[in-house]
Amino acid sequence: MFIRTILAVGLVLALEGCTTVLGTNIATDSVVPPTADIQPLGKVQAAVSSGQFLWARETDKQMYDEAKRAALKQKGGDLLINAKITTTLTSYLALYYKTEVAIDGTAAKSCLKRREQDSR
Amino acid sequence: MKCGWYRLLAVGGLACFCLAASGCSAARGVWPVAQSHEIYSDARVVPIGEAKGEGSDWFFTYGGVVDMMHPDIQKEAVNEAIKSKGGNLLIDYTLSLKATRVPFGLFIVGLDGWWITWTAEGTAAKMEIVKPESAPEGAGKAPKP
Numbered sequence: 001m002f003i004r005t006i007l008a009v010g011l012v013l014a015l016e017g018c019t020t021v022l023g024t025n026i027a028t029d030s031v032v033p034p035t036a037d038i039q040p041l042g043k044v045q046a047a048v049s050s051g052q053f054l055w056a057r058e059t060d061k062q063m064y065d066e067a068k069r070a071a072l073k074q075k076g077g078d079l080l081i082n083a084k085i086t087t088t089l090t091s092y093l094a095l096y097y098k099t100e101v102a103i104d105g106t107a108a109k110s111c112l113k114r115r116e117q118d119s120r
Numbered sequence: 121m122k123c124g125w126y127r128l129l130a131v132g133g134l135a136c137f138c139l140a141a142s143g144c145s146a147a148r149g150v151w152p153v154a155q156s157h158e159i160y161s162d163a164r165v166v167p168i169g170e171a172k173g174e175g176s177d178w179f180f181t182y183g184g185v186v187d188m189m190h191p192d193i194q195k196e197a198v199n200e201a202i203k204s205k206g207g208n209l210l211i212d213y214t215l216s217l218k219a220t221r222v223p224f225g226l227f228i229v230g231l232d233g234w235w236i237t238w239t240a241e242g243t244a245a246k247m248e249i250v251k252p253e254s255a256p257e258g259a260g261k262a263p264k265p
Contacts, residue, residue, distance in 0.1 A: 003130045022149035022217065029152035030212040034161065059150040061214040061241040068152075080152075087149040099148050 017098075023086035026105075028079060029068070037111035038081065044107045046071035049100035056097035059087050067101045077107030147188060147219040153242075156198050156210040163247045168207045171244035173200030176237035180224075186234040188219050197240040205244035213242020 032038065048067040050057045057063075068080055083105025090098045159165060175196030179186050194215055202210050215238055222233035 003126065020147045022147060024151050026152055026154075028154055031154050031159065031165065056146045056148055058216060058218055058239075059148045060216050060239065061150070064150045064152060064214050085150065085152060089146060089148045091146065097146070101150055 017090040017092045019088060019090045021086060021088050023084060025084050026080075026082075028081045029083070030079060032079070032110060038079065039109045039111060040081065041075040041077045041107045041109060043105070044071040044074045044077075044080075045102070045104045046074070047100055047102040049098060051096060051098040053096050056089055056091070057099045059099055059101055063099075063101050067103045071103045071105070072107050075107035077109050079108045079110050081106050081108045146221065147217065149217040151215045151217075153213055153215060154211065156202070156213070156240075157208070157247070159209070159247060160249065162251075163249050165209075165211065166246045166248060167211070168205045168244045168246060171201040171205045171207070171210065171240075171242065173197045173202070173204060173240045174237060175200065176235065179234040179236060181232045181234065183230040186219070186221075186232070186236070188217060188234075188236060190236065193236060193238045194240070197238040201240040201242065202244055207244035207246050209245050209247055210240060210242050211245050213240055215240055 046067050048063055048070065050063070064085070072078065072080065080103065083103055086100075086102045086104075088098075088100045088102070090100075092098075173196075175193040177190070177193055197215065198210055198213075201213070202208065218237040218239070220235045222235070224231040224233055
């Protein structure tokens with residue numbers, strides 16, 4: 001009975017994993033000139049995840065940029081505003097690690113940048 | 121024979137339980153940041169190029185919580201990135217955290233070691249003050265990283 005209980009608890013923990021969530025809320029992630037006209041386009045959500053055995057993958061700029069591109073693509077924006085960025089690391093018995101970067105915010109267009117691009 | 125399998129499963133289950141019960145052994149995070157320093161209204165920001173910097177340190181905890189968000193390590197990473205390109209600020213960058221726990225608790229109960237690394241990746245830039253003709257001397261000085 002005792003052995004079965006241990007096995008059951010071990011199995012549940014293995015399936016559930018151990019999760020750590022870290023994150024932040026940002027107004028914007030890039031420098032916006034004070035003269036820029038920001039036009040909100042709507043709510044966007046995107047997530048990028050990656051898993052590997054024995055060692056957790058680093059969450060780097062590449063992973064964030066990938067998630068940001070996916071989020072902005074939904075509304076065709078060039079700027080992310082008022083967004084929540086969440087990194088979730090799930091460890092399954094310290095053998096398999098899943099890392100996820102999720103973005104939940106508003107896509108926007110910076111009109112100054114567009115005018116600058118038009119004038120080029 | 122049946123008893124042997126049970127014993128193997130029990131040992132395996134116990135090992136899994138111990139590993140799971142020891143908690144998460146790592147933390148990862150990414151924080152996007154627009155600018156590392158204040159940009160003055162009379163300044164012009166000139167991007168220099170992609171830059172990367174790293175800052176890391178060891179911490180030991182005895183039943184406490186580790187200083188994962190230590191500002192000094194973050195600053196070290198940002199300054200290193202800026203220095204690598206000879207700029208004076210970093211723009212449109214990300215700060216990435218890598219925290220790994222070393223469970224010394226197996227030897228001394230409650231003792232943990234933590235290896236914390238912050239990486240700053242973004243665009244290094246130079247801030248140039250566009251001085252008007254009548255501007256007083258020393259006004260709008262650019263900050264040093």
